[in-house]
Amino acid sequence: MATKRDYAYKPGYAVLPGDTLREALDSLSMTQRDLASRMGRPLKTINEIIKGKASITPDSALQLERILGIPASFWLNLERNYREVLARKKDEKRLRTEVAWIRQFPLRAMAKAGWIRTLKGKLEQAQELLRFFGVATPEQWRGFWTDAGVAYRKSAVFRSDPGAVAAWLRRGEVEAQRLQCQAYDPERFRRALAEIRGVTLRPPDVFQPETTRLCAEAGVAVVFVPELPRLCISGASRWLSPTKGLIQLSLRFRSDDHLWFSFFHEAAHLLLHGKRRIFIDDDDTGKDGLEAEANTFAANFLIPPPAFKRLLKSTPVSEATILRVAKEIGIAPGMIVGRLQHESIILFSECNHLKQRFEWANRTRRRAAA
Numbered sequence: 001m002a003t004k005r006d007y008a009y010k011p012g013y014a015v016l017p018g019d020t021l022r023e024a025l026d027s028l029s030m031t032q033r034d035l036a037s038r039m040g041r042p043l044k045t046i047n048e049i050i051k052g053k054a055s056i057t058p059d060s061a062l063q064l065e066r067i068l069g070i071p072a073s074f075w076l077n078l079e080r081n082y083r084e085v086l087a088r089k090k091d092e093k094r095l096r097t098e099v100a101w102i103r104q105f106p107l108r109a110m111a112k113a114g115w116i117r118t119l120k121g122k123l124e125q126a127q128e129l130l131r132f133f134g135v136a137t138p139e140q141w142r143g144f145w146t147d148a149g150v151a152y153r154k155s156a157v158f159r160s161d162p163g164a165v166a167a168w169l170r171r172g173e174v175e176a177q178r179l180q181c182q183a184y185d186p187e188r189f190r191r192a193l194a195e196i197r198g199v200t201l202r203p204p205d206v207f208q209p210e211t212t213r214l215c216a217e218a219g220v221a222v223v224f225v226p227e228l229p230r231l232c233i234s235g236a237s238r239w240l241s242p243t244k245g246l247i248q249l250s251l252r253f254r255s256d257d258h259l260w261f262s263f264f265h266e267a268a269h270l271l272l273h274g275k276r277r278i279f280i281d282d283d284d285t286g287k288d289g290l291e292a293e294a295n296t297f298a299a300n301f302l303i304p305p306p307a308f309k310r311l312l313k314s315t316p317v318s319e320a321t322i323l324r325v326a327k328e329i330g331i332a333p334g335m336i337v338g339r340l341q342h343e344s345i346i347l348f349s350e351c352n353h354l355k356q357r358f359e360w361a362n363r364t365r366r367r368a369a370a
Contacts, residue, residue, distance in 0.1 A: 014081065014082050014085035015078060015081070015082060016082060017052070017075065017079050017082055018049055018051055018052050020078060021049060021050060024070060032050065035067065039060070039063045041060075055083065058072070060075070061073075061075040061076045092123060094137075095123060095126055095127070095137070095138075096123055098126070098137075098138045098139075099123055101126060101129075101138040101141075102122060102125050104161065104163030105163040105167055106161075109228050109229050110132075110167055113171075113228075115167070115171055116129065133145065133166070133170050145166040146166065161231065164229065164230045164231040165280065168225060168227070168228055168231055168233065168236075168248075169236060169248070169278070172225045172236065172248035173246070175221075175225065176240060176244075176246045176248075177240070179212070179216055179221040179223070181217075181219050182216065182217050182218065183219050184218065184242075184244060185218055188217065189219065189245075189270070189271065192218045192220075193264065193301065196210070197330070198330050200331050200332040201331065201332050211263070220245040220246070220247060221244060221245070222247045222249070222263075223246070224251060225249070225250060226250065226251065227251075232252075233250055234250055234252045234253070235262035235263065235265065236278065236279060237267070237269040237278075237279045242275060248266075251358055251360065254359065255334065255355045255356065255357055256335070256355055256357075257335055257338025257355055258338065259358065260302065260332075260335060261298050262281055263298075264301050265281060265294045265295060265297070266281065266294075267297075267298075268297035268301075269294050272290075273290050279294070299339060302331060302335050303331070303339055307325055307328065310325060311340075317340060317345060317346060319354070322336050322337060322340075322354060323354070332356060333354040333355075334354055334356055337350075337351045
């Protein structure tokens, strides 16, 4: 009689369960008709199992255990492995027709950042990308990552590649999922923003963890994700769930005025503009309604209108005035310099030494450093 040792399950390759069943029957000098009679099943069913046209069900596996002395778990594992391999082969055949899909992504940069592995075969690389994006097929990727729900502001100067945008957004999503956040509370988020405003004076090793902590306590994940090639984005905001928001920053221009304006701009979207859209900031002028509203919120939150009016009383605006007003309202002077430059009150070449400049301390760790 067949024993458990004779038919130990060996995963990792496809074995037609019917072949193993035929061998077991031969070892016992038992015909398919005999087995059908002992199981109380039609002969046709046994023949279809032998040929792989029918699957071994849990009930059949238990019957085979009693009749052949081979554990039901063996038959079920054999069947499961066989069907899985068939499904993988079918999936690979379908995916081979779409491997050109991978060309739209900055694979080298994504691998260098540690987001994906670099694999030799196009099929394997496509499978790696699907795992990274968390989708089943390129078709599902197109539907999920390039749908009309993205409010992407196209500027006349900057153009971002859709593949790079999707990869950057996905990385932010992955990092945000790792952050433990309280349920979103808009009032607590507003209070957090007020505290973070003062953090603009601090160095990156202080402001980054403090901003992340304060926002997480209010239900918003804040992540810093470096830019990719062909990506012209400063920040993005969206909702991962009804109770968890996400603000994603790229540190694109490496200066404190751009970083903090982007942060408060994205915060405005979470506070003011509902939970169904993704907002991506590519430094357009923001003349459409929602973007203009977010710009106004960020500008006035950083520099309250009365303070800005006092600032403009000094004509021309001097460095001393900038430093004085910055100290009075408790923000970094770079915030004021950036606002004045943007509104053409001073030249873009003026007072840049008052801004803080940042670099990524370690790109694989995605930490900002002054």
